[in-house]
Amino acid sequence: xxxxxxxxxxxxxxxxxxxxxxxxxxxxxxxxxxxxxxxxxxxxxxxxxxxxxxxxxxxxxxxxxxxxxxxxxxxxxxxxxxxxxxxxxxxxxxxxxxxxxxxxxxxxxxxxxxxxxxxxxxxxxxxxxxxxxxxxxxxxxxxxxxxxxxxxxxxxxxxxxxxxxx
Amino acid sequence: xxxxxxxxxxxxxxxxxxxxxxxxxxxxxxxxxxxxxxxxxxxxxxxxxxxxxxxxxxxxxxxxxxxxxxxxxxxxxxxxxxxxxxxxxxxxxxxxxxxxxxxxxxxxxxxxxxxxxxxxxxxxxxxxxxxxxxxxxxxxxxxxxxxxxxxxxxxxxxxxxxxxxxxxxxxxxxxxxxxxxxxxxxxxxxxxxxxxxxxxxxxxxxxxxxxxxxxxxxxxxxxxxxxxxxxxxxxxxxxxxxxxxxxxxxxxxxxxxxxxxxxxxxxxxxxxxxxxxxxxxxxxxxxxxxxxxxxxxxxxxxxxxxxxxxxxxxxxxxxxxxxxxxxxxxxxxxxxxxxxxxxxxxxxxxxxxxxxxxxxxxxxxxxxxxxxxxxxxxxxxxxxxxxxxxxxxxxxxxxxxxxxxxxxxxxxxxxxxxxxxxxxxxxxxxxxxxxxxxxxxxxxxxxxxxxxxxxxxxxxxxxxxxxxxxxxxxxxxxxxxxxxxxxxxxxxxxxxxxxxxxxxxxxxxxxxxxxxxxxxxxxxxxxxxxxxxxxxxxxxxxxxxxxxxxxxxxxxxxxxxxxxxxxxxxxxxxxxxxxxxxxxxxxxxxxxxxxxxxxxxxxxxxxxxxxxxxxxxxxxxxxxxxxxxxxxxxxxxxxxxxxxxxxxxxxxxxxxxxxxxxxxxxxxxxxxxxxxxxxxxxxxxxxxxxxxxx
Numbered sequence: 001x002x003x004x005x006x007x008x009x010x011x012x013x014x015x016x017x018x019x020x021x022x023x024x025x026x027x028x029x030x031x032x033x034x035x036x037x038x039x040x041x042x043x044x045x046x047x048x049x050x051x052x053x054x055x056x057x058x059x060x061x062x063x064x065x066x067x068x069x070x071x072x073x074x075x076x077x078x079x080x081x082x083x084x085x086x087x088x089x090x091x092x093x094x095x096x097x098x099x100x101x102x103x104x105x106x107x108x109x110x111x112x113x114x115x116x117x118x119x120x121x122x123x124x125x126x127x128x129x130x131x132x133x134x135x136x137x138x139x140x141x142x143x144x145x146x147x148x149x150x151x152x153x154x155x156x157x158x159x160x161x162x163x164x165x166x
Numbered sequence: 167x168x169x170x171x172x173x174x175x176x177x178x179x180x181x182x183x184x185x186x187x188x189x190x191x192x193x194x195x196x197x198x199x200x201x202x203x204x205x206x207x208x209x210x211x212x213x214x215x216x217x218x219x220x221x222x223x224x225x226x227x228x229x230x231x232x233x234x235x236x237x238x239x240x241x242x243x244x245x246x247x248x249x250x251x252x253x254x255x256x257x258x259x260x261x262x263x264x265x266x267x268x269x270x271x272x273x274x275x276x277x278x279x280x281x282x283x284x285x286x287x288x289x290x291x292x293x294x295x296x297x298x299x300x301x302x303x304x305x306x307x308x309x310x311x312x313x314x315x316x317x318x319x320x321x322x323x324x325x326x327x328x329x330x331x332x333x334x335x336x337x338x339x340x341x342x343x344x345x346x347x348x349x350x351x352x353x354x355x356x357x358x359x360x361x362x363x364x365x366x367x368x369x370x371x372x373x374x375x376x377x378x379x380x381x382x383x384x385x386x387x388x389x390x391x392x393x394x395x396x397x398x399x400x401x402x403x404x405x406x407x408x409x410x411x412x413x414x415x416x417x418x419x420x421x422x423x424x425x426x427x428x429x430x431x432x433x434x435x436x437x438x439x440x441x442x443x444x445x446x447x448x449x450x451x452x453x454x455x456x457x458x459x460x461x462x463x464x465x466x467x468x469x470x471x472x473x474x475x476x477x478x479x480x481x482x483x484x485x486x487x488x489x490x491x492x493x494x495x496x497x498x499x500x501x502x503x504x505x506x507x508x509x510x511x512x513x514x515x516x517x518x519x520x521x522x523x524x525x526x527x528x529x530x531x532x533x534x535x536x537x538x539x540x541x542x543x544x545x546x547x548x549x550x551x552x553x554x555x556x557x558x559x560x561x562x563x564x565x566x567x568x569x570x571x572x573x574x575x576x577x578x579x580x581x582x583x584x585x586x587x588x589x590x591x592x593x594x595x596x597x598x599x600x601x602x603x604x605x606x607x608x609x610x611x612x613x614x615x616x617x618x619x620x621x622x623x624x625x626x627x628x629x630x631x632x633x634x635x636x637x638x639x640x641x642x643x644x645x646x647x648x649x650x651x652x653x654x655x656x657x658x659x660x661x662x663x664x665x666x667x668x669x670x671x672x673x674x675x676x677x678x679x680x681x682x683x684x685x686x687x688x689x690x691x692x693x694x695x696x697x698x699x700x701x702x703x704x705x706x707x708x709x710x711x712x713x714x715x716x717x718x719x720x721x722x723x724x725x726x727x728x729x730x731x732x733x734x735x736x737x738x739x740x741x742x743x744x745x746x747x748x749x750x751x752x753x754x755x756x757x758x759x760x761x762x763x764x765x766x767x768x769x770x771x772x773x774x775x776x777x778x779x780x781x782x783x784x785x786x787x788x789x790x791x792x793x794x795x796x797x798x799x800x801x802x803x804x805x806x807x808x809x810x811x812x813x814x815x816x817x818x819x820x821x822x823x824x825x826x827x828x829x830x831x832x833x834x835x836x837x838x839x840x841x842x843x844x845x846x847x848x849x850x851x852x853x854x855x856x857x858x859x860x
Contacts (some may be wrong), residue, residue, distance in 0.1 A: 036841040037732060038820075038827055039778040048824065050492075050835045053485040057824040090823045 006106045009129075011136055012079060012096040015067050019096075020105070020129070020136045025081045027051075027091060029099055032076040049093060051080060058093040059145060070097070083145050092145055103131045110138060178219045179272045183265070185212040187543060190261045193254060194546045201242070201249040209257070210239045210359075216264065218355060227277050228267050234289045235260050240359055241293060256292060258547065259285055328390050328414050330397060335365075335383040335409040342378055345404045353400045354386060361387035390414065477573065480533050487523075487530050488816050488835070494523045495837035531721070532570075538616045538625070539567035541580045545587055549612060552591045559598050559609040560591060566616035571623055575715055578695055579625065582688040586627040586711050587612060589685070594631030594709055604706065606630065622697075623717055628710035634703040636660045661701045665689045693798075693848070696722065696739055722817055724834075724844065726810035727793060730780045733842040734806075735815055735834060740847040742794040742801060744809055747787050759858060760787070762803045764794055771803040772854045777829065783807040797848030804850070817844060828853040 009020035028051075035047030035058050044063035048055045058078060062069060078093040110127035124144035129136050189212040192205045217232035235257075241247035263285050270277045332354075336347060354360050365383040375381070388397065394412060401410055494516075501509075501516045542564050553560040571579070595601075595610035602608050615626040636657060643649040643663045655663075667686040692699050696716045703709035716722065716739070724735035725744070743764075752771065753761045760771040771792065775782035784790055784807065792803040815834035820827060820843075831846035 034840070036833070036843065037778070037780065038824070038843070039829065040827060045824075048820065048833060048841050050839055050841050053489045053818070053835070054822060055818045055820055055824070055833045055835075055841055092823060 006104045008102055009105045009136070009138065010079070010102050011100045011131070012077075013098050013100055014061055014065065014096050018100060018131075018134050018136045019061075020103070020131075020138045021079070021081060021141055023102060025083070025141060027080040027082055030078050030080065030093075031074070032072045032078060032095065046095065049078070051091065051093070054091065056080060056091050056093055058095060060095045062095070062097075064144070081141055081145075083142050085142070094145070103136075105129050105131070105136075105138070113137075175223060175272075178223060179268060182216050182219065182268050185215060186261055186265055186268075188212060190258065190547055191543060193257050193261065194550065196249055196254055198249055198251055198254060203243070206239065206243050206249075210236065210243055213239055214359070216268075218352070222352070225267075225271050227279070227282065228264070228271065231260075231264065231267065231282055231286050234286045234293075235264075236359065238289050238293050247293075253292060256285075256288060260289065330386075330388040330390060330392060330394070330412060330414050332386040332388065332397060332413075333383070333409070333411040334386060334401070336380045336404065337407050337409075338376075338379040338381065340380045340404060340407045343404075343407050345407060347380065347382070347384070350400050350404065351384070351386075354388060354397065357392045357396050357400075358389040475533075477534075480530070483530055483533070484816075487527050491523055491527060491816075492835055492837065492839055494519055496839060499837070531572075534573050535570035535717075536573050536576050537568045537570050538576065538579075538623075539564075541576055541583060542567050542614055542616075544580070544584075545614060548584065548587065549591065552588065556591065557597065558591065558595050560595055561609055561611045563611060563613040564615075565613070569616040569618065569623060571616075571715070572717060575623075575695055575717075578691065579713070579715065582691045582699075582713065583614075583625065583627065585685070585688045586713075587614070590627060590629040590631065590709070590711075594629040594633075596632050600632075604632075619714065623715045625713045625715065626710060627713075628708060630708040633705045633707055633709050634661055634664065634701070636705070639663050661703055664701070665699070696737065698739070721814050722844065723812065724815050725793070725812050726836075726842065727774075727791075727804075727806040728783075728808040728810055729774045729778070729806050730782045732778070732780050733810065733836065733840075734774065735842050735844040736793055736795060736804070736847070737831075737844065738812065740795045740797055740845075742796050744791055744793045747790075747792050752787055762792060764801070764803070767801065769794065769801050769803045770854070770858075771805055772850060773805045775805075775807075777850070777854060777857065795847045795850075797846075797851050800851055802847075802851055802854070804845075804847075815842075815844065 008023040010023045010026050011018050011020045013019075033049065035049050037047040038045065038057070041047070041057075044060050046058045046060050048057050050056075060069075072095070075098050076095060077099055078095055079099065080091060080093045082089050082091050084090075110129045112127055113125040124140050126138040126140045129138060189209050192208045192212075196202070196205050196209075213232050213236045217229050217236055220226075220228035220232065238247070238253075238256075242249060242253070247253070263282055267277050267282060334347075334350075336345070340347065351360070351362060363385040365385065366381070368383065369375075369381045397412055401408070404410070498516045498520060501512050504512055545564070546562055549560055549562040552558075590612050595612065596604070598608035601610060611630050613626070613628045615628070617624055639660055640649065640655065640663070643660075643666075644651055648663065648666055649655065664685045665688075689699050692713050692715070697714050700712045700714075701709060702712070722735070723738040725738055725741055727734050727736055747762065751763055753763070753768070755761050760773075761768045762771050771787070773782075773785075774780070775785075782790070787805060790805055790807045791809055792805055793809075794801060794803055815836075817832045818834055818841075820830065820833050827843075829846055829850040829852075830843045831849070832844045833841050834844055836842050
């Protein structure tokens with residue numbers, strides 16, 4: 001990640017908030033299509049999709065952020081991104097309400113996220129930046145999703161199984 | 167200029183390992199007493215190229231060891247030493263040591279220096295002792311001597327043309343003209359075994375040395391088989407910057423060597439007067455058959471028109487083709503809805519596309535296929551060593567070596583096969599005395615065979631030994647509490663016992679087998695590949711293990727089943743039967759778990775919708791279907807809504823982007839582009855029993 005100069009960020013909307021991710025992590029943007037459910041997955045992992053021959057898990061960011069669920073519509077999009085995890089690069093898709101723009105963000109203007117009680121609640125936020133008078137929350141997707149994927153892969157059966165059996 | 171040589175390391179290791187395999191194969195074919203010259207040449211070339219490569223990359227230990235090895239091989243090649251059992255053993259050991267050294271260097275780990283130096287010492291002792299040939303070697307040497315009379319020699323023992331002597335005296339400014347004597351020497355070494363003597367007489371005192379000048383001169387000796395042209399080519403760019411003489415004495419130096427005299431080299435004589443046009447001193451033209459022979463050996467060395475492609479690239483290609491297949495399936499589906507004049511043409515075109523696609527897919531699949539000889543090739547050596555160690559006489563028969571298997575399957579089948587072959591040798595084949603007493607020939611046979619059977623590959627390991635001892639197996643099983651004292655088992659059931667974990671009837675534990683890990687590991691490994699192992703045995707006649715494997719790991723024959731809106735694929739190999747249940751066929755045990763009566767057995771029913779958390783079309787057992795599936799020796803009934811159809815599906819990894827899911831082995835992409843999960847029946851059974859316990 002660049003520490004100086006500016007870099008490009010893809011912004012997207014989720015409820016009333018605008019979020020941003022490093023554009024270099026974005027593989028593609030596609031419309032919503034039905035996914036295949038996977039057993040024993042965390043609730044926000046909706047299932048998997050066929051992305052040009054590879055099987056890619058799809059995460060609902062609204063559910064991840066504990067926002068109210070909405071119906072998927074024709075404008076609902078999936079942003080396919082790559083995260084780096086201890087196990088190597090992994091691709092996954094996030095369902096968001098809509099994609100807004102690609103903006104240049106000057107690294108110097110990025111403000112750290114304020115500490116809000118528990119640290120784990122905000123450690124996936126790289127910072128906040130103001131773009132055209134809107135607050136954009138820059139996400140660290142490695143922390144946000146990478147850890148989820150590692151968890152879902154590591155703890156596979158038993159916990160999820162016990163949960164589903166309960 | 168420095169070149170980063172590490173980029174070539176991977177290729178060097180890969181080629182060296184392959185070359186060592188070739189060397190080992192050649193060694194095993196080598197007949198004691200009357201070795202075939204071409205085989206010795208092959209062996210020599212391997213040692214030589216490894217020596218060259220390791221020297222280039224600075225692996226000096228390997229280079230030094232191969233040098234000793236090469237010296238010994240050269241003695242063999244020149245017929246100055248006979249191939250005895252001891253020598254052949256020494257050479258096989260050298261292969262092992264070289265392999266170990268290469269592996270150590272590759273893994274950046276220290277080399278087992280003691281083992282290396284011990285063997286190197288043995289090699290040198292063997293070379294030194296060649297003049298006192300053992301009794302057995304005597305006639306061979308004599309025979310070779312007789313054959314080396316000019317005109318008498320047949321193909322087998324063609325007399326060697328005399329060696330080339332090259333005097334290379336660079337002028338001081340050679341280096342400044344962009345020539346590098348070291349490179350030239352390396353090139354010469356690549357032509358054949360090169361003897362180098364450096365002449366440092368012209369070297370001034372250290373204080374007077376100009377580091378940009380060349381003060382050294384060399385006397386070189388090369389095998390006579392090398393063409394003069396090839397030697398001249400090496401010096402092509404240095405022409406005019408050096409004195410060069412290339413000559414070949416009329417008489418072979420072999421005579422001198424055998425008389426124990428050091429080979430006479432031009433270094434001993436004063437430097438030749440300057441001859442710019444060295445070609446004027448044209449040596450006698452090489453023997454007519456020499457160039458032809460060289461060509462032949464080049465073609466033997468060279469590849470049969472193949473290229474090295476990384477597996478990654480092929481996988482990419484497979485992915486793209488897989489995508490094309492799906493797109494084509496979508497188009498075909500769409501095309502069937504069209505009406506009108508052109509619709510027929512469109513459908514014709516789509517049908518053609520489908521045929522082409524299938525061919526393309528098959529061709530790409532075939533790229534990943536390798537003949538099973540890659541695995542079989544390790545056995546001659548193994549069998550030879552084991553037989554020797556155990557004092558048994560064993561003939562190894564290999565058939566069907568050209569049967570092709572997917573590379574991934576091939577890599578994983580090696581270890582199970584090694585186990586089986588070891589078992590055959592250790593437990594199966596009896597000692598020569600016991601065999602003769604039983605009216606069989608003293609030499610036992612182990613037979614490895616591979617062939618296609620349906621959509622599968624069968625690999626068989628059979629022996630003509632004593633067969634499985636049913637009584638002993640049963641006694642052992644009772645002893646271990648694996649079988650109840652009162653139970654009676656059929657022969658087939660008894661034979662199955664050997665696949666149980668921790669089961670071994672070997673009376674004494676040897677390092678060959680008998681540690682109780684073996685057959686269960688074999689079965690587990692083969693199962694992981696989607697295959698199965700069966701055994702058939704006849705007392706006193708031998709046993710036969712048959713491994714059945716899918717052609718490729720990339721494709722599985724599957725039955726699609728529907729559960730609610732989801733589609734799952736059950737591998738056909740795990741399916742025993744599918745059936746519709748009558749409401750009477752099911753018993754509820756302790757209120758919750760359901761049990762199905764199937765051919766006198768009671769099978770637990772796994773409701774897939776419950777296990778996977780899917781909303782089913784119906785929860786009533788008689789409204790859906792039950793697929794009886796088998797995994798890890800247990801049978802269960804999988805309750806599904808419907809059977810959809812059988813098809814071959816391309817296996818995609820879920821773990822690449824997500825992770826492992828209990829009860830699921832992977833995913834595939836269906837004709838409409840959607841994803842279906844492929845069930846892993848043993849995993850499902852485990853998941854279900856964990857669940858029942860919870």
